[in-house]
Amino acid sequence: MDLGLKDKVALVTGAGSQIGFGKAICQTLAKEGCDVVVNDIDLENAQKTADEVKALGRKTMAVKADVTKKAEVDAMVNKVLAEFGRIDILCNVAGGIIHKDNVPIDEQDPAVWEKQLRLNLIGTMNVTQAVIPQMRKQKYGVIVNIGSGSTHQYQMGVGTYAMSKYAIDLFTKQLAFVEGKNDIRVNCVAPGPAPTNFGAILREDTPNLPPEEMEKMRAAMLGTFPLGRMGTATDMANATVLLASDATSYITGQVLHVSGGSVM
Numbered sequence: 001m002d003l004g005l006k007d008k009v010a011l012v013t014g015a016g017s018q019i020g021f022g023k024a025i026c027q028t029l030a031k032e033g034c035d036v037v038v039n040d041i042d043l044e045n046a047q048k049t050a051d052e053v054k055a056l057g058r059k060t061m062a063v064k065a066d067v068t069k070k071a072e073v074d075a076m077v078n079k080v081l082a083e084f085g086r087i088d089i090l091c092n093v094a095g096g097i098i099h100k101d102n103v104p105i106d107e108q109d110p111a112v113w114e115k116q117l118r119l120n121l122i123g124t125m126n127v128t129q130a131v132i133p134q135m136r137k138q139k140y141g142v143i144v145n146i147g148s149g150s151t152h153q154y155q156m157g158v159g160t161y162a163m164s165k166y167a168i169d170l171f172t173k174q175l176a177f178v179e180g181k182n183d184i185r186v187n188c189v190a191p192g193p194a195p196t197n198f199g200a201i202l203r204e205d206t207p208n209l210p211p212e213e214m215e216k217m218r219a220a221m222l223g224t225f226p227l228g229r230m231g232t233a234t235d236m237a238n239a240t241v242l243l244a245s246d247a248t249s250y251i252t253g254q255v256l257h258v259s260g261g262s263v264m
Protein backbone atom coordinates (compact mmCIF):
# COMPACT_ATOMS: atom_id res chain seq x y z
CA MET A 1 0.00 0.00 0.00
CA ASP A 2 1.35 3.43 -0.95
CA LEU A 3 0.82 5.84 1.93
CA GLY A 4 1.44 8.81 -0.38
CA LEU A 5 3.67 10.51 2.18
CA LYS A 6 6.76 11.06 0.02
CA ASP A 7 8.01 14.68 0.23
CA LYS A 8 5.13 15.86 2.41
CA VAL A 9 5.95 18.39 5.14
CA ALA A 10 4.81 17.53 8.66
CA LEU A 11 4.79 19.50 11.91
CA VAL A 12 4.70 17.36 15.06
CA THR A 13 4.23 19.07 18.45
CA GLY A 14 5.47 17.64 21.74
CA ALA A 15 8.04 15.47 19.99
CA GLY A 16 11.00 16.08 22.28
CA SER A 17 10.40 13.26 24.77
CA GLN A 18 12.88 10.56 23.82
CA ILE A 19 10.43 7.81 24.84
CA GLY A 20 7.24 9.59 23.80
CA PHE A 21 4.69 9.20 21.01
CA GLY A 22 5.81 12.39 19.23
CA LYS A 23 9.33 11.16 18.53
CA ALA A 24 8.05 7.79 17.26
CA ILE A 25 5.62 9.66 14.97
CA CYS A 26 8.48 11.83 13.60
CA GLN A 27 10.62 8.76 12.91
CA THR A 28 7.79 6.90 11.19
CA LEU A 29 6.88 9.93 9.04
CA ALA A 30 10.55 10.33 8.06
CA LYS A 31 10.83 6.64 7.15
CA GLU A 32 7.80 7.13 4.88
CA GLY A 33 9.56 10.04 3.13
CA CYS A 34 8.26 13.14 4.96
CA ASP A 35 10.25 16.19 5.96
CA VAL A 36 9.48 16.72 9.63
CA VAL A 37 9.49 19.82 11.85
CA VAL A 38 9.94 18.82 15.48
CA ASN A 39 8.34 21.02 18.14
CA ASP A 40 8.69 20.86 21.89
CA ILE A 41 8.86 23.21 24.84
CA ASP A 42 12.27 21.58 25.44
CA LEU A 43 14.54 22.55 22.53
CA GLU A 44 17.43 20.29 23.47
CA ASN A 45 15.23 17.20 23.29
CA ALA A 46 13.45 18.43 20.15
CA GLN A 47 16.89 18.74 18.52
CA LYS A 48 17.69 15.11 19.47
CA THR A 49 14.54 13.98 17.65
CA ALA A 50 15.37 16.22 14.68
CA ASP A 51 18.85 14.64 14.53
CA GLU A 52 17.19 11.23 14.15
CA VAL A 53 14.97 12.52 11.35
CA LYS A 54 18.07 13.90 9.62
CA ALA A 55 19.80 10.54 10.01
CA LEU A 56 16.85 9.03 8.12
CA GLY A 57 17.70 11.30 5.19
CA ARG A 58 14.92 13.88 5.52
CA LYS A 59 14.93 17.64 5.95
CA THR A 60 14.10 18.72 9.48
CA MET A 61 14.13 21.57 12.00
CA ALA A 62 13.64 21.69 15.76
CA VAL A 63 11.48 24.58 16.98
CA LYS A 64 10.93 25.56 20.57
CA ALA A 65 7.41 26.80 21.33
CA ASP A 66 5.00 26.40 24.21
CA VAL A 67 1.75 25.40 22.51
CA THR A 68 -0.27 27.19 25.19
CA LYS A 69 1.26 30.52 24.11
CA LYS A 70 -0.38 31.90 20.99
CA ALA A 71 2.46 34.29 20.10
CA GLU A 72 5.06 31.49 20.30
CA VAL A 73 2.87 29.20 18.19
CA ASP A 74 2.31 31.85 15.51
CA ALA A 75 6.04 32.57 15.37
CA MET A 76 6.75 28.83 15.04
CA VAL A 77 4.34 28.38 12.15
CA ASN A 78 5.75 31.44 10.36
CA LYS A 79 9.25 30.02 10.78
CA VAL A 80 8.19 26.65 9.35
CA LEU A 81 6.51 28.30 6.36
CA ALA A 82 9.56 30.49 5.71
CA GLU A 83 11.81 27.42 5.73
CA PHE A 84 9.61 24.70 4.17
CA GLY A 85 6.97 26.68 2.22
CA ARG A 86 4.05 24.47 3.26
CA ILE A 87 2.59 22.30 6.02
CA ASP A 88 0.76 19.21 4.76
CA ILE A 89 0.44 17.34 8.05
CA LEU A 90 -0.04 18.54 11.61
CA CYS A 91 0.16 16.07 14.50
CA ASN A 92 -0.99 17.69 17.75
CA VAL A 93 0.83 15.51 20.27
CA ALA A 94 1.97 18.02 22.93
CA GLY A 95 0.08 17.45 26.14
CA GLY A 96 0.07 15.56 29.35
CA ILE A 97 -1.47 15.08 32.71
CA ILE A 98 -0.79 17.64 35.42
CA HIS A 99 -3.07 16.53 38.24
CA LYS A 100 -3.19 13.55 40.57
CA ASP A 101 -5.82 10.90 39.95
CA ASN A 102 -8.86 10.13 42.07
CA VAL A 103 -8.92 13.47 43.94
CA PRO A 104 -12.51 14.35 45.05
CA ILE A 105 -13.78 17.50 43.35
CA ASP A 106 -13.95 19.52 46.58
CA GLU A 107 -10.24 18.88 47.14
CA GLN A 108 -9.17 19.94 43.66
CA ASP A 109 -7.52 23.25 42.83
CA PRO A 110 -9.41 25.21 40.14
CA ALA A 111 -6.10 26.68 38.97
CA VAL A 112 -5.08 23.15 37.97
CA TRP A 113 -8.31 22.69 35.95
CA GLU A 114 -7.45 25.78 33.94
CA LYS A 115 -3.85 24.73 33.42
CA GLN A 116 -4.91 21.23 32.33
CA LEU A 117 -7.49 22.47 29.83
CA ARG A 118 -5.05 25.08 28.54
CA LEU A 119 -2.29 22.53 27.95
CA ASN A 120 -4.28 19.86 26.15
CA LEU A 121 -7.24 21.63 24.58
CA ILE A 122 -6.15 25.23 24.02
CA GLY A 123 -2.66 24.07 23.01
CA THR A 124 -4.15 21.86 20.28
CA MET A 125 -6.49 24.67 19.17
CA ASN A 126 -3.68 27.27 19.08
CA VAL A 127 -1.49 25.24 16.73
CA THR A 128 -4.42 24.21 14.57
CA GLN A 129 -5.62 27.81 14.24
CA ALA A 130 -2.17 28.91 13.12
CA VAL A 131 -1.83 26.14 10.50
CA ILE A 132 -5.33 26.02 8.97
CA PRO A 133 -5.05 29.16 6.74
CA GLN A 134 -2.01 27.64 4.99
CA MET A 135 -3.76 24.27 4.55
CA ARG A 136 -6.77 26.08 3.02
CA LYS A 137 -4.43 27.87 0.60
CA GLN A 138 -2.87 24.52 -0.37
CA LYS A 139 -6.32 22.92 -0.70
CA TYR A 140 -4.68 20.06 1.18
CA GLY A 141 -4.11 19.29 4.83
CA VAL A 142 -4.27 16.47 7.33
CA ILE A 143 -4.51 16.95 11.07
CA VAL A 144 -4.18 14.15 13.61
CA ASN A 145 -4.92 15.08 17.21
CA ILE A 146 -3.91 12.92 20.15
CA GLY A 147 -6.81 12.21 22.50
CA SER A 148 -6.98 9.54 25.19
CA GLY A 149 -8.76 6.34 26.16
CA SER A 150 -9.33 7.92 29.59
CA THR A 151 -12.41 9.60 28.08
CA HIS A 152 -14.09 6.19 28.40
CA GLN A 153 -12.31 4.79 31.46
CA TYR A 154 -13.90 6.41 34.50
CA GLN A 155 -12.08 4.16 36.97
CA MET A 156 -8.84 6.03 36.18
CA GLY A 157 -10.25 9.05 38.02
CA VAL A 158 -8.38 11.59 35.92
CA GLY A 159 -11.40 13.84 35.48
CA THR A 160 -10.04 17.12 34.18
CA TYR A 161 -7.45 15.42 31.99
CA ALA A 162 -10.17 13.19 30.49
CA MET A 163 -12.43 16.21 29.95
CA SER A 164 -9.66 18.03 28.12
CA LYS A 165 -9.22 15.01 25.86
CA TYR A 166 -12.97 14.53 25.30
CA ALA A 167 -13.04 18.15 24.19
CA ILE A 168 -10.32 17.26 21.67
CA ASP A 169 -12.59 14.49 20.30
CA LEU A 170 -15.33 17.07 19.76
CA PHE A 171 -12.90 19.67 18.36
CA THR A 172 -11.75 17.00 15.88
CA LYS A 173 -15.29 16.37 14.67
CA GLN A 174 -16.33 20.01 14.47
CA LEU A 175 -13.20 20.97 12.57
CA ALA A 176 -13.53 17.97 10.23
CA PHE A 177 -17.12 19.00 9.47
CA VAL A 178 -16.25 22.61 8.65
CA GLU A 179 -12.93 22.10 6.82
CA GLY A 180 -13.87 19.06 4.70
CA LYS A 181 -14.86 21.38 1.84
CA ASN A 182 -11.27 22.73 1.86
CA ASP A 183 -9.85 19.20 1.47
CA ILE A 184 -8.59 19.22 5.05
CA ARG A 185 -9.10 16.01 7.02
CA VAL A 186 -9.07 15.90 10.82
CA ASN A 187 -8.93 12.74 12.92
CA CYS A 188 -7.93 11.77 16.43
CA VAL A 189 -5.90 8.87 17.83
CA ALA A 190 -6.95 8.00 21.38
CA PRO A 191 -4.13 6.00 23.02
CA GLY A 192 -4.46 3.63 25.91
CA PRO A 193 -1.80 3.57 28.64
CA ALA A 194 1.77 3.34 27.36
CA PRO A 195 5.09 3.71 29.18
CA THR A 196 6.31 7.23 28.28
CA ASN A 197 7.21 10.18 30.55
CA PHE A 198 3.51 11.01 30.59
CA GLY A 199 2.41 9.47 33.90
CA ALA A 200 5.24 10.82 36.08
CA ILE A 201 2.91 12.86 38.29
CA LEU A 202 0.69 9.84 38.92
CA ARG A 203 3.69 7.78 39.99
CA GLU A 204 5.02 10.45 42.40
CA ASP A 205 3.22 9.13 45.50
CA THR A 206 3.14 5.49 44.49
CA PRO A 207 4.27 3.41 47.44
CA ASN A 208 7.52 1.58 46.78
CA LEU A 209 5.97 -1.84 46.26
CA PRO A 210 8.07 -4.98 45.88
CA PRO A 211 8.46 -6.06 42.22
CA GLU A 212 6.11 -9.08 42.70
CA GLU A 213 3.34 -6.72 43.93
CA MET A 214 3.91 -4.33 41.02
CA GLU A 215 3.79 -7.24 38.59
CA LYS A 216 0.52 -8.45 40.16
CA MET A 217 -1.07 -4.97 39.76
CA ARG A 218 0.18 -4.75 36.19
CA ALA A 219 -1.16 -8.21 35.35
CA ALA A 220 -4.55 -7.31 36.90
CA MET A 221 -4.83 -4.21 34.69
CA LEU A 222 -3.66 -5.97 31.57
CA GLY A 223 -6.07 -8.83 32.33
CA THR A 224 -8.88 -6.42 31.42
CA PHE A 225 -7.26 -5.64 28.03
CA PRO A 226 -8.44 -8.02 25.27
CA LEU A 227 -4.99 -7.92 23.67
CA GLY A 228 -3.35 -8.43 27.08
CA ARG A 229 -0.50 -5.94 26.77
CA MET A 230 0.32 -2.24 27.15
CA GLY A 231 0.58 -0.04 24.11
CA THR A 232 3.92 1.16 22.73
CA ALA A 233 4.96 4.43 21.13
CA THR A 234 5.27 2.49 17.87
CA ASP A 235 1.62 1.36 18.12
CA MET A 236 0.55 5.02 18.45
CA ALA A 237 2.91 6.20 15.71
CA ASN A 238 1.68 3.61 13.21
CA ALA A 239 -1.97 4.56 13.74
CA THR A 240 -1.19 8.29 13.61
CA VAL A 241 0.86 8.04 10.43
CA LEU A 242 -1.78 5.87 8.77
CA LEU A 243 -4.44 8.53 9.50
CA ALA A 244 -2.02 11.22 8.26
CA SER A 245 -1.57 9.37 4.98
CA ASP A 246 -3.52 9.47 1.72
CA ALA A 247 -4.32 5.78 2.28
CA THR A 248 -7.09 7.09 4.56
CA SER A 249 -8.21 9.94 2.29
CA TYR A 250 -11.91 9.08 2.83
CA ILE A 251 -11.69 9.10 6.64
CA THR A 252 -12.37 12.29 8.58
CA GLY A 253 -13.91 13.29 11.91
CA GLN A 254 -13.06 9.95 13.54
CA VAL A 255 -11.61 9.01 16.91
CA LEU A 256 -9.53 5.84 16.66
CA HIS A 257 -8.88 4.09 19.99
CA VAL A 258 -5.45 2.45 19.98
CA SER A 259 -5.67 0.65 23.27
CA GLY A 260 -5.58 -3.11 22.80
CA GLY A 261 -9.38 -3.24 22.87
CA SER A 262 -9.57 -1.72 26.37
CA VAL A 263 -12.02 0.83 24.93
CA MET A 264 -14.62 -0.44 22.47
Ligand SMILES: NC(=O)c1ccc[n+]([C@@H]2O[C@H](COP(=O)([O-])OP(=O)(O)OC[C@H]3O[C@@H](n4cnc5c(N)ncnc54)[C@H](O)[C@@H]3O)[C@@H](O)[C@H]2O)c1
Nearest residue numbers: 014016017020021041066067094095096193194196197198
Ligand atom coordinates in the same frame (compact mmCIF):
# COMPACT_ATOMS: atom_id res chain seq x y z
N1 LIG B 1 1.44 7.69 27.49
C1 LIG B 1 0.18 7.45 27.74
O1 LIG B 1 -0.17 6.54 28.50
C2 LIG B 1 -0.88 8.30 27.07
C3 LIG B 1 -2.20 7.81 27.01
C4 LIG B 1 -3.17 8.57 26.38
C5 LIG B 1 -2.83 9.80 25.81
N2 LIG B 1 -1.54 10.27 25.89
C6 LIG B 1 -1.25 11.56 25.25
O2 LIG B 1 -0.19 11.41 24.32
C7 LIG B 1 0.46 12.66 24.11
C8 LIG B 1 1.97 12.43 24.14
O3 LIG B 1 2.35 12.06 25.44
P1 LIG B 1 3.52 11.00 25.72
O4 LIG B 1 2.88 9.82 26.31
O5 LIG B 1 4.40 10.88 24.54
O6 LIG B 1 4.24 11.77 26.93
P2 LIG B 1 5.67 12.41 27.12
O7 LIG B 1 5.57 13.12 28.43
O8 LIG B 1 6.70 11.36 26.97
O9 LIG B 1 5.78 13.50 25.94
C9 LIG B 1 5.06 14.71 25.93
C10 LIG B 1 5.90 15.81 25.29
O10 LIG B 1 5.13 17.02 25.22
C11 LIG B 1 5.98 18.11 25.54
N3 LIG B 1 5.19 19.25 26.01
C12 LIG B 1 4.55 19.35 27.20
N4 LIG B 1 3.97 20.55 27.30
C13 LIG B 1 4.22 21.21 26.14
C14 LIG B 1 3.90 22.50 25.66
N5 LIG B 1 3.16 23.34 26.39
N6 LIG B 1 4.32 22.85 24.42
C15 LIG B 1 5.07 22.01 23.67
N7 LIG B 1 5.43 20.78 24.09
C16 LIG B 1 5.02 20.39 25.31
C17 LIG B 1 6.90 17.55 26.61
O11 LIG B 1 8.07 18.33 26.77
C18 LIG B 1 7.16 16.14 26.10
O12 LIG B 1 8.30 16.11 25.25
C19 LIG B 1 -0.08 13.61 25.18
O13 LIG B 1 -1.03 14.47 24.58
C20 LIG B 1 -0.75 12.66 26.17
O14 LIG B 1 -1.80 13.30 26.86
C21 LIG B 1 -0.56 9.54 26.50
